[in-house]
Amino acid sequence: xxxxxxxxxxxxxxxxxxxxxxxxxxxxxxxxxxxxxxxxxxxxxxxxxxxxxxxxxxxxxxxxxxxxxxxxxxxxxxxxxxxxxxxxxxxxxxxxxxxxxxxxxxxxxxxxxxxxxxxxxxxxxxxxxxxxxxxxxxxxxxxxxxxxxxxxxxxxxxxxxxxxxxxxxxxxxxxxxxxxxxxxxxxxxxxxxxxxxxxxxxxxxxxxxxxxxxxxxxxxxxxxxxxxxxxxxxxxxxxxxxxxxxxxxxxxxxxxxxxxxxxxxxxxxxxxxxxxxxxxxxxxxxxxxxxxxxxxxxxxxxxxxxxxxxxxxxxxxxxxxxxxxxxxxxxxxxxxxxxxxxxxxxxxxxxxxxxxxxxxxxxxxxxxxxxxxxxxxxxxxxxxxxxxxxxxxxxxx
Ligand SMILES: Cc1cc2nc3c(=O)[nH]c(=O)nc-3n(C[C@H](O)[C@H](O)[C@H](O)COP(=O)(O)OP(=O)(O)OC[C@H]3O[C@@H](n4cnc5c(N)ncnc54)[C@H](O)[C@@H]3O)c2cc1C
Ligand code: SF4
Ligand code: SF4
Numbered sequence: 001x002x003x004x005x006x007x008x009x010x011x012x013x014x015x016x017x018x019x020x021x022x023x024x025x026x027x028x029x030x031x032x033x034x035x036x037x038x039x040x041x042x043x044x045x046x047x048x049x050x051x052x053x054x055x056x057x058x059x060x061x062x063x064x065x066x067x068x069x070x071x072x073x074x075x076x077x078x079x080x081x082x083x084x085x086x087x088x089x090x091x092x093x094x095x096x097x098x099x100x101x102x103x104x105x106x107x108x109x110x111x112x113x114x115x116x117x118x119x120x121x122x123x124x125x126x127x128x129x130x131x132x133x134x135x136x137x138x139x140x141x142x143x144x145x146x147x148x149x150x151x152x153x154x155x156x157x158x159x160x161x162x163x164x165x166x167x168x169x170x171x172x173x174x175x176x177x178x179x180x181x182x183x184x185x186x187x188x189x190x191x192x193x194x195x196x197x198x199x200x201x202x203x204x205x206x207x208x209x210x211x212x213x214x215x216x217x218x219x220x221x222x223x224x225x226x227x228x229x230x231x232x233x234x235x236x237x238x239x240x241x242x243x244x245x246x247x248x249x250x251x252x253x254x255x256x257x258x259x260x261x262x263x264x265x266x267x268x269x270x271x272x273x274x275x276x277x278x279x280x281x282x283x284x285x286x287x288x289x290x291x292x293x294x295x296x297x298x299x300x301x302x303x304x305x306x307x308x309x310x311x312x313x314x315x316x317x318x319x320x321x322x323x324x325x326x327x328x329x330x331x332x333x334x335x336x337x338x339x340x341x342x343x344x345x346x347x348x349x350x351x352x353x354x355x356x357x358x359x360x361x362x363x364x365x366x367x368x369x370x371x372x373x374x375x376x377x378x379x380x381x382x383x384x385x386x387x388x389x390x391x392x393x394x395x396x397x
C-alpha cells in the first residue's frame with residue numbers, strides 16, 4: 001500500500017527546501033534541524049557512523065565517512081528506475097523481509113510525473129511506484145510522524161536526511177534505516193518544466209532525464225526514443241539567472257554523508273556508485289544478495305583544470321548561471337573530448353564535490369555573507385582551499 005498523508009501548510013522560511021519540519025507541530029525545530037542555519041556535520045557524522053571523517057583515507061574528505069565504496073548494478077535493471085533501481089529495491093527488500101513496517105519516500109504526483117509527493121509505503125509492491133527521479137521539493141519528513149510507525153526506512157536527499165538525523169531521537173523510532181541519494185542542482189518543479197520546454201517541442205513526452213557522468217544529458221521519450229545532449233550544448237544561457245534556488249547553490253552536502261548507504265551514480269562510470277557508510281549500510285546492501293553485481297570503482301583524468309575553470313566561470317557569472325566562455329564552434333569539439341580526457345569515475349565525483357563547495361562559498365559570500373560563519377562547515381573549507389579560497393577571520397564560528 002502507498003499512502004500519501006495530508007500535511008499542514010509550510011511556515012515561511014528563508015533558505016528552505018521544505019523538508020517538512022516547518023509543517024510539524026513544532027516548526028521552531030527548524031532552528032537546529034536545518035542544514036541552512038547552523039549545521040554540525042562533524043558531530044553528526046561521528047554520532048551516526050561512530051567516527052569522524054578520517055583525513056588519511058583521502059576520499060573521506062570528499063565523500064564523508066564510508067566503510068567501502070563500490071560500483072554496482074541490479075540485474076536486471078528495474079523498469080522506471082532512475083538507474084538500475086537499487087534505492088527502491090532496498091526498500092522492497094526491507095518490506096519483504098519484515099525488517100520495517102513502512103518506507104518513507106517520494107512518489108510522483110498523479111497530476112504531474114515530475115512533482116514529488118511524500119508517501120509511506122507499507123507493501124513491497126508499492127515501491128515500484130516510487131522509482132525514478134523527480135525535480136522539486138516536498139515535505140518528506142512530516143509523514144514520518146503519521147501512523148506512529150516505529151520501524152521505518154527513509155529514502156531521501158541530503159537536506160532531508162540532515163533534518164531527519166537531527167530529529168531522529170525525538171521521533172522515537174525503534175529501528176531506522178536511511179538510504180540516501182546524492183543531490184545537486186535541484187530546482188522547483190515549475191522551473192524544471194521550463195527547462196524541459198527548451199529541450200523539446202513536445203516536453204510532455206519526456207519520460208526520463210539524467211545528467212550523466214559522461215558529460216551528457218540523457219532524455220528518454222514516451223515512444224521509446226533516446227536523445228543524448230552534451231552538457232556544452234544545453235540551452236543554459238536561455239535559463240533565468242535564478243533558475244537554481246539559492247538553497248541548492250549553497251547546499252553543503254552533495255553525497256548524503258549522514259545516510260547509512262548512499263546510492264548514486266557519480267563515481268560509477270555508467271554504473272551506480274554506492275558508499276556503504278556503517279553497519280546498517282552493510283545490512284542494506286546485504287539484502288540485495290546476488291541480485292547486485294559489484295566491482296571496484298575506477299578513476300581517471302585530472303580534475304584540477306576543470307574545477308579551476310568552473311571557479312572562474314562562477315566568479316564571472318556574478319551570481320547568475322556559470323556559462324562557459326567558449327566560442328560556439330569549439331563547443332562540439334570540447335563536448336566530444338570531455339568524456340575521453342576529462343575527469344572520470346571517482347575523479348569526476350571528486351571534481352563535482354569540489355565544484356559544489358566552491359559554489360556554496362562564493363554564492364553565500366555574495367548573497368548571504370552573514371550566514372557564511374555558521375553555515376559553511378569545516379569540510380567545505382577544506383575542499384575549496386586548494387583553489388585559493390580560505391575563510392576570513394569573521395567567517396569561522
Ligand atoms: C534532484 C536530484 C538530483 C540528483 N543529483 C545527483 C547527482 O548529481 N549525482 C548522483 O550520483 N546522484 C544524483 N541523484 C540521485 C540519482 O538521481 C538516483 O536517484 C540514484 O542514483 C538512485 O538511482 P536508483 O536507480 O537506485 O533509484 P530508484 O530505485 O529509481 O529510486 C529513486 C529514489 O529517489 C527518490 N526521489 C526521487 N525524486 C526525489 C526528490 N525530488 N526528492 C527526494 N527523493 C526523491 C524516489 O522516491 C526513490 O526512492 C539526484 C537525485 C535527485 C532527486
Ligand atoms: S529545510 Fe526543513 S528544517 Fe530547513 S527551514 Fe525548511 S522546513 Fe525548516
Ligand atoms: S541540492 Fe542540496 S539543498 Fe538542494 S534539494 Fe538537493 S540536497 Fe537539498
